[in-house]
Amino acid sequence: MATLTDAQQRDVQYQLHPYTNAVKHQSIGPRIIERGEGIYVYDDQGNKYLEAMAGLWSVAVGFGEPRLVEAATRQMQKLPYYHTFTHKSHGPSIALAEKLIGYTQGRMASAFFTNSGSEANDTVIKMVWYYNNALDRPEKKKIIAREKGYHGVTVASGSMTGLPANHRDFDLPLPRIKHTSCPHYYHGARPGESEEAFATRMAEDLEALILKEGPETVAAFIGEPVMGAGGVIVPPRTYWDKIQAVCRKYDMLVIADEVITGFGRLGTLFGSERFNIEPDIMVLSKQISSSYQPLAAVLINDKVASVVSSHSGKLGTFGHGYTASGHPVATAVGLENLNIIEERGLVQNAAESGEVLQQALRDMAGHPLVGEVRGVGLIAAVEMVADKESHRPFEPVGTIGAPLYERAHEHGLIVRAIGDTIAFCPPLIITREEVHDMVGRFARALDDVY
Numbered sequence: 001m002a003t004l005t006d007a008q009q010r011d012v013q014y015q016l017h018p019y020t021n022a023v024k025h026q027s028i029g030p031r032i033i034e035r036g037e038g039i040y041v042y043d044d045q046g047n048k049y050l051e052a053m054a055g056l057w058s059v060a061v062g063f064g065e066p067r068l069v070e071a072a073t074r075q076m077q078k079l080p081y082y083h084t085f086t087h088k089s090h091g092p093s094i095a096l097a098e099k100l101i102g103y104t105q106g107r108m109a110s111a112f113f114t115n116s117g118s119e120a121n122d123t124v125i126k127m128v129w130y131y132n133n134a135l136d137r138p139e140k141k142k143i144i145a146r147e148k149g150y151h152g153v154t155v156a157s158g159s160m161t162g163l164p165a166n167h168r169d170f171d172l173p174l175p176r177i178k179h180t181s182c183p184h185y186y187h188g189a190r191p192g193e194s195e196e197a198f199a200t201r202m203a204e205d206l207e208a209l210i211l212k213e214g215p216e217t218v219a220a221f222i223g224e225p226v227m228g229a230g231g232v233i234v235p236p237r238t239y240w241d242k243i244q245a246v247c248r249k250y251d252m253l254v255i256a257d258e259v260i261t262g263f264g265r266l267g268t269l270f271g272s273e274r275f276n277i278e279p280d281i282m283v284l285s286k287q288i289s290s291s292y293q294p295l296a297a298v299l300i301n302d303k304v305a306s307v308v309s310s311h312s313g314k315l316g317t318f319g320h321g322y323t324a325s326g327h328p329v330a331t332a333v334g335l336e337n338l339n340i341i342e343e344r345g346l347v348q349n350a351a352e353s354g355e356v357l358q359q360a361l362r363d364m365a366g367h368p369l370v371g372e373v374r375g376v377g378l379i380a381a382v383e384m385v386a387d388k389e390s391h392r393p394f395e396p397v398g399t400i401g402a403p404l405y406e407r408a409h410e411h412g413l414i415v416r417a418i419g420d421t422i423a424f425c426p427p428l429i430i431t432r433e434e435v436h437d438m439v440g441r442f443a444r445a446l447d448d449v450y
């Protein structure tokens with residue numbers, strides 16, 4: 001058992017961590033991150049790490065950005081808190097809502113703020129239900145998400161998440177949340193099946209589920225343009241066109257969960273642009289404020305907004321919201337963060353550095369352990385498999401991913417292991433040279449475990 005420092009011991013004694021095996025944690029303790037600068041973070045032992053995951057897919061502008069500190073300080077001094085309930089508002093929430101709607105060039109009409117992606121997705125579910133109640137379709141309430149999708153961890157958003165660990169020990173999912181197939185061609189394709197045919201089959205699976213459930217009971221489909229936490233899964237090019245056609249056929253709302261893909265991650269402002277998604281509802285978080293403040297937004301288009309607004313006379317009030325919905329400090333920081341993304345051309349940088357990243361990782365495809373390299377823009381993954389020919393995964397899951405994740409730290413690199421898939425999602429400020437450095441560190445860690 002490792003000797004824990006005083007801070008580690010206190011952590012182990014007093015703090016219960018998210019997504020952390022408590023028994024293992026007690027023996028190894030946490031790595032305590034003390035400060036950050038640019039694409040790097042430093043622990044309390046003086047070690048420096050290239051943060052290849054931008055924290056949790058979120059610190060777009062890098063760590064230690066003084067303009068965000070100043071924006072927060074200015075707002076704290078002026079109005080540290082006010083709410084947006086019952087006909088009250090304030091400048092930062094108005095300005096950020098206007099900016100977000102402006103980004104969508106009229107495709108979205110209105111923004112609702114929450115503190116996290118999970119809360120935003122809970123809000124989405126209630127909005128979809130409210131919408132159908134307002135339209136006198138009380139039976140049209142089921143929401144279809146996807147296996148391996150990730151939409152958060154609250155009881156409702158965690159139900160839409162399609163990962164066994166989020167359901168198994170929590171008695172989820174809720175009954176009105178259903179799951180359809182994950183569009184992962186590498187593992188899901190049948191022998192000889194083209195990507196196009198695979199995409200068609202994914203849409204047929206969705207349609208079959210809708211027909212089984214009864215189209216009059218199915219309200220919406222939710223998906224991430226590119227799946228993040230499920231393993232950075234990029235769907236076939238025509239997948240979203242086919243899925244949207246099915247949704248329109250059965251009068252379902254299309255929800256794009258852009259919590260990871262929003263604000264440049266794929267080299268376009270939104271993931272929806274990249275895949276021609278025309279969502280009725282968009283969910284945004286993480287890079288909206290570079291996670292310097294907890295913040296998320298639900299954007300709704302005119303079709304939804306007109307019902308939610310005009311029918312509120314009939315249903316009463318949209319009785320939903322959080323004490324910190326549109327928090328002035330969070331929205332002020334969000335606004336400044338988006339200004340920085342614009343001024344520094346970070347969406348374009350994500351496209352350019354992203355190309356370098358995708359190529360550098362693809363150059364590793366010949367490695368004996370590497371099964372698939374995938375990604376778009378500045379999000380990517382390398383999946384290690386037990387058998388390259390059949391794509392057979394390792395058993396137990398994590399055989400390579402877990403030690404690789406650990407060894408990466410020794411090369412000054414923080415990545416994420418999703419089973420035996422290693423994910424990369426660096427800050428959008430990363431330069432091409434830094435991308436090469438990041439991939440080089442990963443390659444050396446891989447050499448260590450193989």
Ligand code: PLP
Nearest residue numbers: 116117118150151152257259260
């Ligand atoms: N939706 C997506 C696509 C996510 O990746 C996440 C978090 O990783 C969430 C929702 C949940 O966000 P939060 O952790 O802020 O609740």
